[in-house]
Amino acid sequence: MSTMLRINRDKCGYCGTCVAVCPEDALELIDAYLSLEGECIACGICARVCPLGALEVSNEE
Amino acid sequence: MKSKYDILVIGGGPAGALAAKTAAEAGNTVCLIEKRPAIGAPVRCAEGIGKDLLKEYVKPDPRWISADIERARIIAPNGTTISLEQDKAGNEVGYVLDRKIFDRELVWQAAEAGADVIVKTRATTPIMENGAVRGANIISIGTPGEILADVVIAADGVEAQFARRAGLDTTVPLRDMMSCAQYLMTDIDIDAGSTDFYLGNTIAPEGYLWIFPKGDRTANVGIGISGRRSRDGSRAKDYLDRFVAKNFPNGKMIEAIVGGVPVCRPLECTVADGLMVVGDAARVVDPITGGGIGNALFTGRLAGQVASDCIAAGDCSKGALMAYDTGWRNSKMGAAIERNYKVKEYFVTLDDAKLNTLADSIASASLKEFSVRAIIKELIKRNPKMILELKALRDALS
Structure with missing residues (x-):
């Protein structure tokens, strides 16, 4: 499991917008809890779209 | 809860509720599962809907109508206001709903029609058999099972993971995902009869900022910006906070929510063997307004009808279920989505100067009809010198 994606749970509004744009289907919103379930390729799309800035990808270009 | 139904509906929003209700009324055994512990909450919506559209599906009830809207105003970057008045237009404007109550009402109606409803239960993966969807693996309050x-x-x-895991591509391109934030604010000076839309690249790049009244001095104040314009320091929340600080510095915040609105084209195909996709998951949101409730109700009901027909005929293959896909695509709604996607693709290219020019040109017009189509027609009529520039809009209408 990759640790390249960091979820700031204090910021996250658990809205699922990141889930819909993830090209790898790696994210899952479980009730009120965003979870990295699949393989993150660190593309950074989820971090871009987040309305709150709750996601951080360590090696984003 | 049984483990075998005629129809399993995944998701308890308006689309799922209408699908479940319609299918149950047709005599099918129906199960609706919702992953959240409560139907209707948290809200992910600005809650506006056209009156005519809503009345097609459910009788308006003051219990879930927060405000009755008489006019809409579009405010250009330079402050020019295009005002659309109900008493001048031939059709009614709309309501701002209370989605927490509205969604519950719809699911209650599905339950009353005979559908089983199970909350805090999520579908993890489709159960597939020879390439066809035959049900879902679920986790119900922590307990795995299958239906x-x-x-x-x-x-x-918006997440649309079930269809994706059944093999349909539901991924929304970043540029077509509206990144949204909204505050339910009270103690603010607003026109309680008007829905206001603020345009401009410094206010809401490639989107708009809205004020949708929920009663006197109370409103949903929200914003959607294109995902490709979202970045640190200029996210939806940052734009919204700047607007609120300037316009409603003394307002009080009752609720702060975020969400994504897919304004891409609909899924290439909304059915597969044993599977139908409805509402936001099918990406049938209006690309210009971002409105999704009416289209969710429409596709939900149609899917419930077609599923019932197919079950009665003993054929739930993709070919049989295609009646749903072609049905909505050939409908007025399908045509409006296709047209408004093109209109949106034109509008996102406009800088503030052009937005101002266009707004100035129709600010004094008295529109006979309250619609995107009427506004586009007026823009084309009033800007003969921009005939080449506006070709994209003309093409969209044809």
Whole structure:
């Protein structure tokens, strides 16, 4: 499991917008809890779209 | 809860509720599962809907109508205001709903029609058999299980993971995902009869900022910006906070929510063997307004009808279920989505100067009809010198 994606749970509004744009289907919103379930390729799309800035990808270009 | 139904509906929003209600009324055994512990909450919506559209599906009830809207105003970057008045236009404007109550009412109606409803239960993966969807693996309050069904209707909203895991591409391109934030504010000076839309690249790049009244001195104040314009320091929340600080510095915040609105084209195909996709999950949101409730109700009901027909005929293959896909695509709604996607693609290219020019040109017009189409027609009529520039809009209308 990759640790390249960091979820700031204090910021996250658990809205699922990141889930819909993830090209790898790696994210899952479980009730009120965003979870990295699949393989993150660190593309950074989820971090871009987040309305709150709750996601951080360590090696984003 | 049984483990085998005629129809399994995944998601308890308006699309899922209408699908479940329609299918149950037709005499099918129906199960609707919702991953959240409560139907209707948290809200992910600005809650506006056209009156005519809503009345097609449910009788308006003051219990879930927050405000009755008489006019809409579009405010250009330079402050020019295009005002659309109900008493001048031939049709009614709309309502701002209370989605927490509205969604519950719809699911209650589905339950009353005979559907089973199970909350805090999520579908993890489709159960597949020879390439066809035959049900869903679920986790119900922590307990794994499976529900088999002749047809699964995926109404799982913006995330749309069920259809994706059944092999349909539901991924929304970044540029077509509106990144949204909204505050329910009170103690603010607003026009309680007007929905206001603020345009401009410094206010809401490639989107708009809205004020939708929820009663006197109370409103949903929200914003959507294109995902490709979203970055640190200029996210939806940052734009919204700047607007609120300037316009409603003394307002009080009752609720702060975020969400994504897919304004891409609809899924290439909204059915597969044993599977139908409805509402936001099918990407049938209006690309210009971002409105999704009416289209969710429409596709939900149609899917419920077609699923019932197919089950009665003993054929739930993709070919049989295609009646749903072609049905909505050939409808007025399908045509409006296709047209408004093109209109949106034109509008996102405009800088503030052009937005101002266009707004100035129709600010004094008295529109006979309250619609995107009427506004586009007026823009083309009033800007003969921009005939080349506006070709994209003309093409969209044809």
